[in-house]
Amino acid sequence: MPNSPRYVLFPGRHHLLTRFQADYLHGLAAGSGATIVWAVTSANHDNTRRNPVPYHRREAAIERFSLLSGLRSLVVPVFDAAPTDAFAEVTLKSIAVATGIDLTPADTVVACSTPEVAKLYERIGFPIAQAEADPLLRTVPERPWDVLLRLAAGDESWRKLAHPATIDVFERYRLADTVRTVVNDPLVGDEGGLTATRDYRTYVEAFADAADRKWQAVRRHVRPGRIVDIGCGAGAVLELADREPGLHESDLIGVEVARHLFSECVHKKAQGVFRNANVYFYQRNVLGGAIFADRSVDTTLTFALTHEIWSYGSRRESLLQFARRIFDHTAPGGVWINSDVCGPDDRRREVILRLEAGDGENPAGPRHDLAGLDSGEIRRYVASLSTRARLDQFAADFAFPFAFEDLGDGAVRLELGAAMDFLTRKDYVDNWLSETKEQFCGLSFAEWADLLAEVGFELDPASAPIRNDWIVDNRIAPVASLTGADGAALDWPTTHLLVVARRPHNS
Template sequence: MYLLLPGRHHLLTRYQKEYLLHLVKKGLSEVLDVFGNPLQISKHPTAILFAVTSANHNNTRRNPLPLYQRAMMIQDFSRDLNIPSFVIPIDDIGLSPNFASYTIKKIEVETELNIKVSPENTIVLCSTPVADLYLQLGFQVLPVEKVPGSKEEFFAKLPWEELEEIVNQRKKLNKNRRSADYKTEPLLSEGMTFDSPEKMFQSLDLACVRLWKDYGLFEKVDMLFSDTLIGDDGDLTESRDYNTYVREMDQIAELKFQETKPFIKPGRIGDIGCAVGSWIKLVGKDPNFTESDFYGVEIARHLYQICEQRKENGEFTNPNVFFLRKNAVSGLVYPRLSMNTIHTSSLTHEIESYGDRSQLLAFLQNRYEELVYGGVWINRDVVGPEDKEREVFVWMEDQSSTNQGLGVDQFANFKEYLESLSTKERFFQFQRDFRKEEGYVLRTSAISVDGIGYHRMKLKDICEYISKKDYTDNWESEMHESFCFWSFEEWKETLKSIGFKISKHSKAYRNEWLVKNRYEGKVKLFTSDVMTPTQFSELLPMEFPVTHMLMLAEK
């Protein structure tokens, strides 16, 4: 009789060990199922199947440990159980009513059909609502930590609750140590046991404590849980359409390469926020960089997986290409004084947008630390205009609407609704949506000159709108993103204050394709020689300001 224990298994507890030992030693006849009824099964357990869910995820708050570390811990944990145990990886398929049946099939595949579980030969151990999925398949379920019956009562904390409690306790200890000006030491010291005064670990099995101590995992979750920039599953945003995003990254890779190629220094070359590895792929083909090593860093799980798949497919000419899933904001991703070139593209504005200014400044400092003397950080990104706070007058076309007064609910999706709006109508939607969760207020006033309507607003606000108005695929995600927080000169001054020297080849420029294809005929900008809060002189046409920058920051 198999015991099937599905779960993510990042922690293993003393209670779980005692529960399993009781089943192995005493049998299954008297133990109570989820309904409070004795199982009345005369057979003893013959093996334990640890179905490790989210096995393909790691380095996130929800899934901090990679599969191999979880497997090591489970095997160590199982030594005292005196029956065989099997670790079976179950990859994530999202929220699915078929997850239990998928797990059953996956067990058969992973064991090459040597283990076929069924309600007749397997008892499921589960204390979460996932148990209902197995009950629907006819399995009997033991509640483990949960008290049998319908009440939400538990004999012990669930492993995930234990982890969250440890994280909170360590936050308090670290805070107290800092406030007391103590030298920071690892909170789990050499030789610690459950008799230690460090009571926060007393509920964990010794196998768990050994692994977490040896691999520095308590410190790792400190970092993961303190990171406000990255979500629980390790992504900057949960609203991005990655299919669209990947296509866009591949399409502009050649432009990125040609623009940055003259400034790349051979040696150790890093691409932070490497997306799907397209820039590395092109640089690696260039004969000038045959002897270089490439290190791509990507935090978004979907994109990192694509990078690894491309490497496995042999798409990179240079064999010395390596991908890391790390967060470049919370710390260094490369050793100090190790990198000849670091490349980033369309990344720094995301740190400002989804994080805060302190995180952006930490990112800049980290890149400085990683470069060798003479190394260069190549940063391509959007940029704000120099006089971004001044007010301008904006004309927007209003004749292209096909909306006919329809609400968003009358369209198949939000994209279709947005594309039914004229430029002016879409601006009003932008005004409502732009960084509303961050508390931003975009202020405008309407005026009429010679019968023509204009809107008066800050130059940075209209630049934010025109740079995003056509991103109807990813509107929700784009509404979080700030492009114009710094001008080119503000960027240079900030980098100089850290210690960088700004190459004379650095530049801010206007994307003329955007001007021709997205701006002209849709929006016109005007200024005035005399501007007061209530008065202005004749409106004077002005050109669209810069949109992008190539910043070459040298150490």
């Protein structure tokens, strides 16, 4: 280790700074006046469990920390990248590009308590100071992430361990509430998405292709003013709203929980896609807490969202909570327009489903190892199955178990809701493991009407259950037929719904 290092490289996410870190860094810099180089990793990520605090707030806390501690610092953002054994080299190059400084083992000590990361720097010759993992310490200090988890759990002792700089920035920008909401979010994964298996590229393409049809179906029900699209994806519907002359003075607000999609929205705005100056995007989960003030929103739009809340949350309880939040933020006379999948009214009815078995492979049974394959292997395998064999695989992977009886010759006996869940999902081979985590037929239209009435909404006459005949004619009918338990042919049921729910003027 250099006797008088010029620099102390301190890589980490740095969401929370501790009093221990101030003392430890002072010890490393004592006598040499070394500059602390804070390599803030995952700098392009925020609002996820792994990264709940945005980079610019982390940077502010570090600068405040440096001022209060009397340490000379440089703060460098390091964008997230795929896992690599060259992480140390990538970080050093990022620092060189940002500052013009080439850190070397001859003039730099790396402060790092994570053994896996420390080894990457040690491998290329850098001396390591182990910080919280230093075996010479009399007592083992809590790591910053553990202190942050104390905060998230509501344990106020985090304040005794956190540095005053973090406390100050968290209080001024109300970050404690943000951290609690994000870390404790029941729906969103570590990386800011509903599921790690979703291919967001194909998701964005599919939604963009359908955006015009969706907008044309709802535009006449939109009330000008403050218009919010929850689950806005990559902002395709808001792009169409932006072009409406009658909405040019409205605020257009997109809310998206998935980090990948939110980033695309921000990128579009930066590129000048929107003409309306009052276009805003928030990365939030509405179930995590109120976003908008009560009675402040004129129109709320949700497309292909509510089935995800049902599927990843607590079914009807989560949907009811979501509907109440929307009711609360809707202005009297305002409207919630919801377009999504929907189950048949008699989804518990026992039916006989006959499926094509000659349009693909028919293995002896379903595989139970798809989660260990890459997306390409999953896609090729599922696509190779016959429609009948695909039902077996769907039943094995579906997060909402259902029973069926094999009657032979491609026929099975099962409930109508389960049949429609399979038939409306069987062709989604690009996102198979993601789609099998979601239930399309959780609620019927009548049950939706009851839920909305319970919250206080009134249904506009435009509200209706819908059958998507394109899906029936092109995806379902060519490979399947449906009869009742008595053998009588049945018509294909509802697949979607359009809900136009209004908050009464006197509420």
